[in-house]
Amino acid sequence: MSGASGKLGQAILAELAARGADAQVVAISRTPLAVTSSMERRAGDYDDPALLASAYAGLDRLVIIPSAEMRPGIRSRQFAAAIDAALAAGVGHVVLVSAMGTRKREEPHIIAPYWVGEQHLMRSAPAWTIVRMNYYAESFADDARMAADAGVLVGLRDNRVAYVSRDDLAAAVAGVLLGGA
Numbered sequence: 001m002s003g004a005s006g007k008l009g010q011a012i013l014a015e016l017a018a019r020g021a022d023a024q025v026v027a028i029s030r031t032p033l034a035v036t037s038s039m040e041r042r043a044g045d046y047d048d049p050a051l052l053a054s055a056y057a058g059l060d061r062l063v064i065i066p067s068a069e070m071r072p073g074i075r076s077r078q079f080a081a082a083i084d085a086a087l088a089a090g091v092g093h094v095v096l097v098s099a100m101g102t103r104k105r106e107e108p109h110i111i112a113p114y115w116v117g118e119q120h121l122m123r124s125a126p127a128w129t130i131v132r133m134n135y136y137a138e139s140f141a142d143d144a145r146m147a148a149d150a151g152v153l154v155g156l157r158d159n160r161v162a163y164v165s166r167d168d169l170a171a172a173v174a175g176v177l178l179g180g181a
């Protein structure tokens with residue numbers, strides 16, 4: 001799993017461990033030692049294709065969790081690099097964590113890189129799954145805590161949101177990894 005040291009990655013690892021699959025999992029990020037688990041850990045950087053090649057070697061399935069990179073164009077390039085490295089390494093099934101509402105948009109729209117990643121995956125991978133995250137309920141709680149601490153409400157807008165718990169998303173990804181899909 002690429003992006004294993006982050007909040008979603010750790011939640012997926014916990015799900016996999018709870019289902020007894022720790023021994024089959026490789027946790028990958030730029031700082032693999034940040035992954036607090038006994039499973040195999042490898043260094044992998046979406047901006048370093050050579051390192052990705054060694055990180056993904058021998059994997060059957062790969063989950064790609066996007067970085068939090070917001071500069072225009074970078075995350076699109078990272079998605080393509082991760083997918084290309086996975087396919088070159090012979091990964092049979094790639095699971096891409098994408099975002100709800102993804103459609104064709106130009107950079108710097110926040111959805112643009114997800115569109116690029118999804119299209120690249122569907123065109124090139126022999127087997128793939130796209131898991132589209134929605135706004136995390138935990139993020140909303142974090143926002144509320146920050147607003148309470150600062151005494152200021154920011155970013156409020158009248159909008160429709162189908163919240164998802166990060167742990168529920170993690171359980172869904174673990175199910176895809178361990179299932180027959």
Ligand SMILES: NC(=O)c1ccc[n+]([C@@H]2O[C@H](COP(=O)([O-])OP(=O)(O)OC[C@H]3O[C@@H](n4cnc5c(N)ncnc54)[C@H](OP(=O)(O)O)[C@@H]3O)[C@@H](O)[C@H]2O)c1
Pocket residue numbers: 002003004005006007008009029030031032034044045046047065066067068069133134135136137139
């Ligand atoms: N839908 C929502 O409400 C919501 C809220 C927050 C975040 N998100 C997005 O959801 C995704 C996952 O969320 P999260 O909370 O798990 O984020 P996170 O805690 O920031 O984790 C991001 C992961 O990506 C890895 N990463 C960052 N840059 C990388 C690079 N160049 N190469 C390889 N790995 C890299 C990080 O590890 P290293 O630094 O060790 O490489 C980390 O494991 C992110 O894209 C984030 O922007 C969505």
